[in-house]
Amino acid sequence: MTIADETTAVKRQTTTAVDAALHELYDALPEGVISVWGDDIAAHAQDFSIFSPHRTSALLLPETVDQVRRILAIANKHAVPVFTWGRGTGMAGSATPTRDGFILSTERLNRILDINTVDETVTVEAGVITADINKAVERYGLFYAPDPASAAISSIGGNIATNAGGFHCVKYGVTKDSVLSLTVVLADGSVITTGRHTIKNVSGLDVTSLFVGSEGLLGVVVQATLRLRPRPTTTATVVGFVPRIEDTGKGVEAVVGSRVQPSVCEMLEFLPQIRESARFAPVVGDAQWMLLIQTDGEGAAADAAKLTAALESVGATAVQVTDPDEVDWLFELRRSGKPYPTDAWLAGGDVAVPLSKLAGFLATITGIAERRGLTYQIVAHVGDGNLHSAFFAPKSEYDTYPEILNEAHREMVQEALAIGGTLTGEHGIGLELKAYLADQIGERNLELQRAIKRVYDPKGILNPGKWL
Amino acid sequence: MTIADETTAVKRQTTTAVDAALHELYDALPEGVISVWGDDIAAHAQDFSIFSPHRTSALLLPETVDQVRRILAIANKHAVPVFTWGRGTGMAGSATPTRDGFILSTERLNRILDINTVDETVTVEAGVITADINKAVERYGLFYAPDPASAAISSIGGNIATNAGGFHCVKYGVTKDSVLSLTVVLADGSVITTGRHTIKNVSGLDVTSLFVGSEGLLGVVVQATLRLRPRPTTTATVVGFVPRIEDTGKGVEAVVGSRVQPSVCEMLEFLPQIRESARFAPVVGDAQWMLLIQTDGEGAAADAAKLTAALESVGATAVQVTDPDEVDWLFELRRSGKPYPTDAWLAGGDVAVPLSKLAGFLATITGIAERRGLTYQIVAHVGDGNLHSAFFAPKSEYDTYPEILNEAHREMVQEALAIGGTLTGEHGIGLELKAYLADQIGERNLELQRAIKRVYDPKGILNPGKWL
Numbered sequence: 001m002t003i004a005d006e007t008t009a010v011k012r013q014t015t016t017a018v019d020a021a022l023h024e025l026y027d028a029l030p031e032g033v034i035s036v037w038g039d040d041i042a043a044h045a046q047d048f049s050i051f052s053p054h055r056t057s058a059l060l061l062p063e064t065v066d067q068v069r070r071i072l073a074i075a076n077k078h079a080v081p082v083f084t085w086g087r088g089t090g091m092a093g094s095a096t097p098t099r100d101g102f103i104l105s106t107e108r109l110n111r112i113l114d115i116n117t118v119d120e121t122v123t124v125e126a127g128v129i130t131a132d133i134n135k136a137v138e139r140y141g142l143f144y145a146p147d148p149a150s151a152a153i154s155s156i157g158g159n160i161a162t163n164a165g166g167f168h169c170v171k172y173g174v175t176k177d178s179v180l181s182l183t184v185v186l187a188d189g190s191v192i193t194t195g196r197h198t199i200k201n202v203s204g205l206d207v208t209s210l211f212v213g214s215e216g217l218l219g220v221v222v223q224a225t226l227r228l229r230p231r232p233t234t235t236a237t238v239v240g241f242v243p244r245i246e247d248t249g250k251g252v253e254a255v256v257g258s259r260v261q262p263s264v265c266e267m268l269e270f271l272p273q274i275r276e277s278a279r280f281a282p283v284v285g286d287a288q289w290m291l292l293i294q295t296d297g298e299g300a301a302a303d304a305a306k307l308t309a310a311l312e313s314v315g316a317t318a319v320q321v322t323d324p325d326e327v328d329w330l331f332e333l334r335r336s337g338k339p340y341p342t343d344a345w346l347a348g349g350d351v352a353v354p355l356s357k358l359a360g361f362l363a364t365i366t367g368i369a370e371r372r373g374l375t376y377q378i379v380a381h382v383g384d385g386n387l388h389s390a391f392f393a394p395k396s397e398y399d400t401y402p403e404i405l406n407e408a409h410r411e412m413v414q415e416a417l418a419i420g421g422t423l424t425g426e427h428g429i430g431l432e433l434k435a436y437l438a439d440q441i442g443e444r445n446l447e448l449q450r451a452i453k454r455v456y457d458p459k460g461i462l463n464p465g466k467w468l
Numbered sequence: 469m470t471i472a473d474e475t476t477a478v479k480r481q482t483t484t485a486v487d488a489a490l491h492e493l494y495d496a497l498p499e500g501v502i503s504v505w506g507d508d509i510a511a512h513a514q515d516f517s518i519f520s521p522h523r524t525s526a527l528l529l530p531e532t533v534d535q536v537r538r539i540l541a542i543a544n545k546h547a548v549p550v551f552t553w554g555r556g557t558g559m560a561g562s563a564t565p566t567r568d569g570f571i572l573s574t575e576r577l578n579r580i581l582d583i584n585t586v587d588e589t590v591t592v593e594a595g596v597i598t599a600d601i602n603k604a605v606e607r608y609g610l611f612y613a614p615d616p617a618s619a620a621i622s623s624i625g626g627n628i629a630t631n632a633g634g635f636h637c638v639k640y641g642v643t644k645d646s647v648l649s650l651t652v653v654l655a656d657g658s659v660i661t662t663g664r665h666t667i668k669n670v671s672g673l674d675v676t677s678l679f680v681g682s683e684g685l686l687g688v689v690v691q692a693t694l695r696l697r698p699r700p701t702t703t704a705t706v707v708g709f710v711p712r713i714e715d716t717g718k719g720v721e722a723v724v725g726s727r728v729q730p731s732v733c734e735m736l737e738f739l740p741q742i743r744e745s746a747r748f749a750p751v752v753g754d755a756q757w758m759l760l761i762q763t764d765g766e767g768a769a770a771d772a773a774k775l776t777a778a779l780e781s782v783g784a785t786a787v788q789v790t791d792p793d794e795v796d797w798l799f800e801l802r803r804s805g806k807p808y809p810t811d812a813w814l815a816g817g818d819v820a821v822p823l824s825k826l827a828g829f830l831a832t833i834t835g836i837a838e839r840r841g842l843t844y845q846i847v848a849h850v851g852d853g854n855l856h857s858a859f860f861a862p863k864s865e866y867d868t869y870p871e872i873l874n875e876a877h878r879e880m881v882q883e884a885l886a887i888g889g890t891l892t893g894e895h896g897i898g899l900e901l902k903a904y905l906a907d908q909i910g911e912r913n914l915e916l917q918r919a920i921k922r923v924y925d926p927k928g929i930l931n932p933g934k935w936l
Contacts, residue, residue, distance in 0.1 A: 116822070116824055117725075118721055118724055118725070118822075118823050118824035119822045119823050119824050120724065120823075121822075141727040142727070162670065163670045163674070165668055169667070169668065170667075173641075173645070174668055174670075176674065176677070177641070177645060186916075190912050191912075192909075192910060192912055192913040192916070193909075193910065193913070194909075194913065196820075196888065196889070196890045196908075197822050197888045198820040198821065198822055198852070198853055198854075198888070198889060198890050198893065199637070199638075199820075199852050199853070200633055200637065200642055200820045200849070200852045200853075200854050200890070200893035200894055201820065201890040201892075201893065202630065202631045202642075202681045202890075202892050202893065202894055202895070202896050202897070203890050203891045203892055203897060203901070203905060203908050203909060204897065204905055204908075204909045204913070204914065204917055204935070205678055205681070205682055205686075205917045205920060205936075206631070206644065206677045206678060206680065206681055207678075207913065207916075207917065209644070209674045209677030209678070210673055210674060210675075210677070210678055212674065213670045213673070213674055214673055218673075229729070230727035230728065230729050231727065233727075253586055256586055256588065257585075257586070259609040259610070259698035259699065259701075260698065261697070261698050261765075297729075297765060297766075297767045297771075298765075298766070298767020298768075298770035298771050299765045299766020299767030299768070299770075300766075300767070302766035302767075303765075303766050352664075352666040352667075352668045352669065353666065354584070354586075354587045354589075354665050354666055355586050355587050355588075356584055356586035356587050381668070384666070384667045384668045385666055385667070385668075386666075386668050420664065420665045420666070421664070421666060422664045422666050422668070422669040422670075422671050423671045424669075424670050424671055425666065425668035425669065425670065426668055426670055427670070428670050429670070429671060429672065433671070437671060437672055440664075440671050440672075441660075441661075441662075441671060441672045442660060442661065444658050444659075444660055445660040445661070445662065445672070445675065446672065448654075448660070448675075448923055448924065449672055449673045449675065451923040452673060452920060452923055455916055455919040455920055455923065456916065467672070468673075
């Protein structure tokens with residue numbers, strides 16, 4: 001048998017298995033749960049990354065946990081791949097189909113099942129839009145803290161799969177710090193419930209944290225009980241303008257040194273809108289970069305005053321912003337960021353570095369770009385050392401995606417690892433960073449994580465072709 | 469072969485393996501690392517629980533990570549059990565030797581390796597006393613938040629093994645919320661480093677959280693990088709006096725309902741010292757129970773005022789305590805608790821329940837005791853719903869440990885599970901609760917956790933005879 005023959009044989013076998021599984025699924029599921037329409041499938045296969053999905057045979061839209069169980073039991077029996085899909089806002093190709101099989105969308109599992117105002121918990125199905133959780137609990141003086149920029153369009157299941165971050169992580173932690181309990185359908189269709197509806201719980205291994213951030217590789221999260229926090233009634237906002245990108249790092253060091261805990265600590269490139277605004281024009285000067293910092297709680301104003309002094313101590317122009325509309329406007333500018341050029345190829349990044357290395361690392365990034373004649377943009381959850389960066393190469397100079405961007409990305413990642421940083425602060429490994437994972441965590445650690453994958457998914461049907 | 473013969477055969481085999489391993493260890497380790505002296509071994513085998521240790525052949529006191537590697541490689545080769553030992557302050561028999569083998573004490577791995585005041589991290593060896601971490605970082609305006617009552621005598625390695633809690637968890641989380649990275653020696657002597665020195669990190673599975681709370685079953689934690697927090701410069705303290713135990717639950721509901729985040733929320737039985745103190749005598753009235761609540765940060769006083777009003781709204785007598793010596797005295801009373809009667813058998817507990825069920829559950833506990841003619845004591849991290857309870861039966865009535873105490877304990881545990889509580893909030897499963905673990909987490913979940921154990925420790929040499 002030649003290699004071509006073998007490939008054909010594998011393909012035929014897979015297709016037969018997919019067909020057989022699909023046949024059983026039609027019997028096992030009510031009408032409307034299965035779609036084999038190409039447009040439907042395509043609309044649930046391309047996330048926000050650059051990775052193109054493999055064509056799959058069907059899109060599954062289960063409405064109940066029991067339907068998810070049936071889907072997985074049948075897929076597992078036939079060893080057919082299942083790619084769990086939230087709302088497609090992933091940045092790293094974590095959910096991208098890599099071969100034939102089924103896409104399992106959680107979008108119809110969209111009920112908020114319980115709000116407990118004394119336990120300060122909410123129990124939701126995986127397909128609920130993250131921002132809707134906050135809309136539902138706001139009236140009780142509570143909020144769900146993790147707030148990725150995608151919160152208005154991403155699902156909580158996707159947030160859990162990637163351990164999503166956001167603006168408020170610097171004080172309230174990432175998604176895993178707000179997940180108390182999960183209901184997970186495993187590859188064989190069995191169901192486990194992890195964790196507990198209590199803040200403290202040390203009964204058995206912390207399997208909840210294992211599933212958070214596992215990017216659809218270990219099981220399908222169908223329900224979650226989340227910890228809510230008292231919604232701060234008071235906030236105070238400070239912006240700091242600085243001339244050079246490294247100065248934002250120095251600003252963060254000053255913020256940390258003040259020993260005030262900000263609730264938000266973001267960095268953004270100096271936007272034309274801000275320079276042109278009547279409010280900020282008089283104070284901007286030569287600044288090119290800015291920090292957007294917030295404190296919350298009864299001590300917010302006193303804390304903000306300390307942070308203002310801290311920023312000024314390192315030469316930043318610090319301004320307290322009290323008009324709520326101005327605050328919203330600044331947050332919206334940070335959320336949307338500077339638009340990417342449309343006439344350029346790009347290489348994005350999501351590394352996080354220790355704060356003590358931040359100023360130096362920001363200079364490293366500019367150096368990487370300048371040495372290669374590339375442009376760059378950075379916005380950052382800078383209080384966490386987490387940078388969303390992009391290098392650009394003009395399409396006018398390069399007909400196809402240029403290797404120089406891969407080189408710049410590789411150098412940035414390797415420099416981040418060399419100073420104790422991480423490949424990804426909140427976007428996940430997905431397809432984008434799988435080649436680097438062993439460099440960060442070590443071969444032995446990775447090999448053991450693969451063995452954990454086999455514990456939960458012995459046939460490897462869940463999200464194959466990724467990093468485990 | 470009779471059962472007696474078999475038992476002897478197993479014993480001989482084990483002893484031979486232990487002897488062979490010990491022989492190799494003498495060659496592999498410097499003088500002074502191995503002790504076979506009975507008193508040494510006995511001093512590293514009995515924790516604070518009621519469980520008596522099995523006699524082991526040696527106590528190992530490695531001074532370096534490399535020595536730990538050699539110990540485990542040799543023990544694993546001969547399939548000899550290794551029981552990792554911190555400082556013996558465990559409450560549930562988690563580290564108690566259950567068969568022949570070696571006790572591996574981490575007490576000589578006691579160096580603070582690095583303090584990074586910008587990253588707000590500290591890197592320590594596993595044997596460092598937890599309170600010593602705070603002594604070392606205090607001068608930088610930082611603190612390590614988890615503060616189990618044993619902090620002055622327990623090791624950080626033991627705290628990590630049990631995911632220890634403490635007073636400040638209600639605001640700052642438990643041990644796992646402060647562990648960023650671990651260096652772990654696995655059963656075969658290989659070493660992995662988990663996590664990263666960054667607050668955010670989603671590279672690979674969250675193996676760090678898997679090791680935290682794993683009670684010595686998955687590997688030997690030798691180093692940890694911990695997250696520090698800004699040390700609050702201001703605190704405010706409120707005590708609330710209430711007549712009945714259930715009223716403390718109502719008080720906590722009022723605290724939660726105020727949407728103020730306390731930094732401490734404890735419950736203690738009304739102590740004679742407080743009743744007799746000049747300070748509190750005038751306000752105590754008929755109260756039998758009290759809440760000890762603290763807020764911190766720039767808004768501490770305003771928050772404390774809100775909490776005072778909340779407590780008064782449910783009929784508690786609330787008093788703000790401003791004298792630092794009085795505050796220290798109250799905390800010390802809570803830490804030490806009411807002394808246990810020495811003339812009674814006891815059954816302790818560490819369940820945690822959802823706050824919405826707390827008042828009812830406190831009444832359940834008193835009912836369980838009263839129906840059996842038992843006395844009880846409870847102190848609690850009540851803001852977490854985490855109760856340290858004990859039932860007592862007088863030795864004058866019972867010559868040996870009475871079954872009635874086991875019954876009371878069982879009923880309490882089952883009632884806690886029935887309302888969504890957990891077997892243990894911070895003490896761990898150990899020997900005490902292993903019989904109930906499947907009742908809480910489910911057989912399938914437990915079976916998969918056993919498979920994870922086999923991934924890291926295929927021969928089952930680490931802490932055998934426990935819950936995995």
